[in-house]
Amino acid sequence: MPEPRHTLRSGQRWISDTEPELGLGTVLSVEYNKITVLFIASGERRIYALGNAPLTRVRFASGDRVESVDGWSMRVDEVEERDGLLVYVGRDADGNSRTLDEIELNPFLQFNKPQDRLFSGQIDPGDVFRLRIETCEKLARLEQSPVLGLIGARTSPIPHQLYIAHEVASRHAPRVLLADEVGLGKTIEAGLIIHHRIITGRTEKVLILVPNMLLHQWLVEMLRRFNLRFSLIGDDAYEEAAEEGHPFADANLALSSLDFILKDPARHRYVLDVAWDMVVIDEAHHLEWSPQGPSPAYAFVEALARRTPGLLLLTATPEQLGKFGHFARLRLLDPDRFFDFEQFRQEEQEYTALADVINKLLDNPRLDAETFGQLQRFVQHDRADALMGDLDDPDHAAHARNALIQLLLDRHGTGRVLFRNTRSTVHGFPSRLLHGRPLPLPEHYRSRMASLEARLWPESSSDDPEWWRHDPRVHWLLDTVQRLKPSRSKLLVICHRRQTAIDLENALRTLGGVRVAVFHEDMSIITRDRAAAWFADEEEGAQVLVCSEIGSEGRNFQFAHHLVLFDLPLDPNLLEQRIGRLDRIGQRHSIDIHVPYFEDTAQAILFRWYHEGLDAFHRPAGAGAAVFARLGEELKTVLAAPDGGAEALIRHTRRLAEDIEAELHAGRDRLLELNSCRPDPANRLVEAVCAWDRDAALWPWLEAVCDAYGVIVEEHSTDCYILRPGEHLRVPKFPELPDDGVTVTLSRDVALAREDMLFLSWEHPMVQGAMDLILNGEHGSASLGFVSHPTLPAGQMLLETFHRIECPAPRRLQLFRFLPTTLIRTLLDHRGQDLGRIVAAEFDERPHAFEAEKVRAFVRSQKQNLEKLLALAETRAGARLPEIVAESSQRMLDEMGDEIKRLAALRNINPSVRPEELDKLKDDAVEMHAYLQTAHLRLDAVRLLVTV
Template sequence: MSEFIPGQRWISDGEADLGLGTILNVDARSVTVLFAASQETRTYSVRQAPLTRVMFGSGDRIESADGSQLSVDDSKERDGLVVYIGQDAAGEWHELSETELSDRMPFNQARDRLLTGQVDRNDWFDLRFRTLHHHHRISQNPALGLAGPKIDLIPHQLYIADEVSRRHAPRVLLADEVGLGKTIEAGLILHRLLLNGRAERALILVPDSLTHQWLVELLRRFALDVTLLDEQQSQAHGEANPFDAGQLILASQQWLFANPHRQRQAEACAWDLLIVDEAHHLDWSPAASGPGYDCVERLARAVPGLLLLTATPEQMGMHSHFARLRLLDPDRYHDLARFRAEEAGYVQVAEAIDALERLPGDAAAQSSAAAVIDDADSQALLATLADPQSDAAQQRSARAQLREQLLDRHGTGRVMFRNSRRHVGGFPPRHLHVARLEAPSAYRRVLRKLERDEDHLDELLIETGLDHPDLMLYLDTTYRALSDVSPGDDPFNAEPWWQIDPRVTWLLEHLTGVGRDKTLVIAHDRATAVELAEALRVLGGIHAPVFHEGLTLVERDRAAASFADEEDGSQVMVCSEIGSEGRNFQFCRHLVMFDLPQLPDQLEQRIGRLDRIGQRHAIEIHVPVFAGSPGERLLRWYREGMDAFDAPHGVGSELYAAFGDALAEALLDDDALEAVIDETRALFETRLAERDAGRNRLLELNACRGERAATVAASIRELDADRALPRYLDQALDIFGVDSQELGSQLVHLRAGPHMLDGLPGLAKGEEGFTATRSRERALARDDVQHLSWEHPLIRELMGRILTGTLGNTALALLDHPSIPAGRLMAELVFVTDCPAPKRLHVDRFLPPTAVRVLLDESGANLSAKVSFSGLAKNLQKVKKAVARDLIKSRHAQLRELLEKGELEAERELPTIVEAAQQRMRGVLDDELSRLQALARHNPAVRQDELDALRNERQALDAAIEGARLRLDGVRVIVTVDRETRR
């Protein structure tokens, strides 16, 4: 019976874990199936539907939706539906339509295949059992979802990824300083949410200049298949919504924010997670908001999960920081004045945490801690810590618990994670090298006029169309502008600026002096960058790729790749200011600031291209300035006013907001500059002291809890070192037809063999395949080498096909054993727990498919405890399929009895498995719920919907685990022979 009729029961061949499906609708082209147990609906092509009809025969036990069971004796057809006839437990006869079958009832592909003579190879059966074993083991590893990506095991990144990805619909601001790995943190969170089923669709919005970098990063580091969407791609979809083109969509912010039609299409899609990079560019004030902010705000209201990334959360002031938090939780962050007051209160909490380190024996410290502790449990811990009679172990435990409670309840880390270099540590020093040069006469002439005549500035601003103070700081730009508007006036039309500018000669000398070391050059203006590269070619014969906003994304990527190539790449690359945003050049240690940016945050962004995790050398910062020029005065303000070149400090934007106007006026006046520097320094030191005392101190403490991070890293290393993986992989690759070639140095090359099964990730017949390694260090050292782990897409696909398909679920083998007479029959049955549930519950954390092996002799005696799987498997011999089918046919009745006996034996173990899973689930979720409930009384950053979701999740998991059943997953028939018979 192959005709689809509503009400019939079918299963998915490729997604058996969905449970028993019901045909909902059928038309000439498609069939729609509801899998009620897992709350999923699928639509398939009628011609190629990967579905198998579920029909039960005499002797099968079936279950109705109300939980009653029936032993099938016969069946009949009624309007295309099967009606089963059988007896219940009391011996009474009933009829049960297939529409009334329980959605959770297990179906038995292995049994049906065996009894119809369909048997597979013994090594396939072995692989299936080992797959079940490894999947069960790996599913419960606490590092699942974090071990596969090709990353260094950096504590603060692991902690943030672990903490955020555990939450229901996480909504957080990732605000680590430049170079600390926000993109990696976001990728880890996304990877784990996808792996555990908590997210299926994500929209990633990044600046136009970073789209290809994100695309490559997600592919190389996280093996995520992302669709890059732009206008051209969108138009190719015609009237269809282009945002439905993939599960993971990456798009340019500039493109989407400028296109209301595409925004409406994006908003019409169902997303689980929204990621927004460089979120500080979203304009908002209490009076108005920009189109980008409005777009993200609308999306954020509809999308459950939200990750905002910015290295400068307060770049535009406290109101700008508040604007990001409004996107995360508009109910919590709705009043700017209240938010300011709350932020000020964190000083007391930070002081209390520091005070814990001085206890016992310090009365002032005890008072400081007691001022913010108001519940009985915490007060008891404080009393233990303050009691000099407590032993050292008790005091350590009390101090650790109090510290965690204060961070949880009063810290802002529920919604914002910010690590700084000083907190993370291990960064190389920065060295500033200033080259003081004599300005050419053409530049000096302009500056002298500006110094003597204030009106001349206004004239030049009008004449050149430049802004103030750009006209004074970027003298090459002024030179070009004057040459354009006054072509007949000497000297501005005499020769290109780079032929008279001594910084060009100095740069050529620098490049000669550093030998083979690479140098990144950043200039404020695009035209300066382009013409400077031309100057290097003409004057020094040096090829310098240029990176600027006028290039296409592909051209930018090509320039960056040319610079990054260690062997044949360029020694130098010249960038406009766009080169300071997002791109990573930590393989380079020389940075030339051909000029200085006016904004402190841009200065830090420039340095941050080199000063990143992974940088192994001191950062050499080179700044050529003209003696006595506005550029040199700006350099003094940066150095003397805020130590801007020493390390990032995060208060530069506030200092510029306070003194930027005064600084612009002082760029031609040394005396005025001294006053501005003094005032800047005073505010700088004040803000650093406040930061160290208050909110930022709490953020640093909360953004990486070392013990938790160490536990995650240890779990990842455990998976990395798993000796079972290479053995399993060798067997799986051989069975699936993948050729494997050892290359040495822990490298292996995989490619499709002539008989490979289709559709394996990264492998296509006739193509080269890929090189991979199990070594994390080897994989990190080469971009072209993939990291093989239990989470690699190829291994996940292999395991998934085995677990959800029929490969190896039947077999027949011969056993030659001197102590067992020939002709005896044995049945090795492998049952698996079947627990259909929505993916978002991630039930595998507590009850992954669990194998129950039962080995029966022909009398029904259970030999499982006496004969191990491995011990038996190594003594088995293969048999031809034709012989196997004849043997099965001749022993049909006996096999049916053994199958029923084996099911009864396996069912005895199910209650223990279910109870253990429920205890694990309740232990984890009850502890988390108690913690969040206590936290919610003190910290309003815990959302009510998060608490409700956790309660609902616990209830749904409890019901799902309670409803777990056993399903016969595989059966191997074993017939004993003697040597004479064998011959």
């Protein structure tokens, strides 16, 4: 305590050398030979004898950042002294001049400069110091990973999904249509894209709009799979929030339904008010548009799309509303590119020739002269002569073929905005087994077949509320349910009408005592979710879930593998949507599709039309929508008068479907297929994610963090642990750790099977939060160690410093790709000789008990020398900075240059590359270069070493 007695004043701020954790103390009184100090942060009061009080005066210097008790902070320019008290003069974050009396300093203030901590005797154990250094290294590795943003999702690494997520999320402003076939993972792809963008700092505000009935499913899926906590907007709290202010403005991640927003123009305005970075629209085929005018939903989304940089539209049936509808959705994504429907159609027709050449390149080692000529015409402006020449060179032909295929695929106009994977390319889906069940038409229905509606769904015309007592389909259903009961098989029953679903539930319960849940559009979201959850429950759950058509969009029922189509919809897309509830990723059985129908009726014809005409039960009918668009009216006529024309119609349907499918497969679809998942890069991404999964470094690191911060760890099972806040937790709140603890797993496989456990990866918020805690806090930044090294005699004092390169820049630039978290290590002996090259980072450390007070006294006695060494270390580290920055700049310029060239070349052949994308890349490169020049050093950690 070097200050003489007469300078001591109440109000001064001091820190305890022996108990630094008490925080900043305030002198309350100086009387006789005693000094009383209050430590507000810890609520402790200490009385010391003057003369040997273990206290150090807190005195900030110019350049330091200080924080007031009211929470604002400032950078110190000058320090004045008035009546023995310090007054700090400087500027706050907004640049305003401020003064702060030392009495107003925040009592929770920590000494975050490593050298201050060293001199004030706040010495951390060696393992905490090492943890800090190790954390920097781990973060740097993660920042440079090509799969950053794709590691942390609780999903299996599936090639086509990772490919799409990586391809789309890396763009400046992703605007794409995700149109994979039903159940292939569009929601997962959207989640991966959002997760990637948020982790890499490129996106902050996201709005997801989904049909009402899928709100909860999305909410849960985003949280459970991606740790993304969306706010549901549109529930009961909405009106309250609207009265108090702006219901959408506060939520960075908002989830709502389009129906809810469309109901009220005020809601439109609220949504359009917010500067979203990205908007996601699920089931986008509902956005109707025709040249005569858009639907209100389309018009609203169009306004939203115009002011939002990122737009993801999701639909499994992009052409459900015909080619116009498809074109209209592409127009939302890029109105400049898709402005003329006729031109769009013509372009599509040219794809066949392109696909033909690609197929030949894929299949044949040698091209015939005609194909070679065609290929030459396609690439005549692409400076591809060398590649064309290499086609005949056995050593280079394979590479040339691949490069030419990429070049041709890049020509494909919609390839960049439209992604569509199908079951024919994504393998591993179960087979579908069809069980058609003809039944005799009961007499009481026979007289009621006037309308088409009554022919297809006869119970709709019945005036008997208990029609189900006399309907043979119901009795067949009951038998089927009872037959499957011993195997504990669950059945999803889908029917066209809401009332039929309600009646069927009643029938199954009344007639057979079946445990049955129901699901239809008049139920609230909560009751629907409850029904779905009851059906999902393996032990106590319902054996049967009866859904109206509404149950067939978006829901996940792949835990069941018996599907009963109690009737058939009059639309191939709806049929595929129904089957897609079970035929989804995660389905482990073949799927049994049961279809009861009345013999010799419209139902039987519709069954045959789907089965024999489109083959729509066994696989997704690729041509279904197009055939229905052409033959739908004819089909309805035949169904209305079943006596004639059915055979001819089915034959015609089959021929047409085959032709359309062949044409699509040869042309557009083949290109889309190849473009939507390029196998080599996709497999590399899968391998990179798996390599992170195999990396065993996470748990030892996290265990050390838990140990350092007072989190208790218990083993649970292989790769699974229970974490709990300990009694001596070092921080008020450990990230993402609930008060009553949590079970975590590091295994992706376990995480996929056990949703009750957190899946920890380097991207999990708990792990990211822990890294922040370490790197933004002071823990581990000052340490002392006793070491031995063969080249160093005992009894020497060494100073080891780690300077971190700081380069503040907007997160969206992701500067860390080129300049990751970097530490520069310097090791000096007491004479200032640089030993860094001689002595590697790893020492042989010797556990050594030392008396804290003696060490503090030693450090104080060496303060002048240590300060000189610190200055020297900073100079040495500073000398290496320009080289590191130059390397980063060069890497950035090379990579960005390549990217700009690639995109510029692509733009020449594919107008889907928007000019602003290219401009943005160039601007980013210029901006990044400027930021890199501002990189500077900050001392991150210091360690005093004594050789033994």
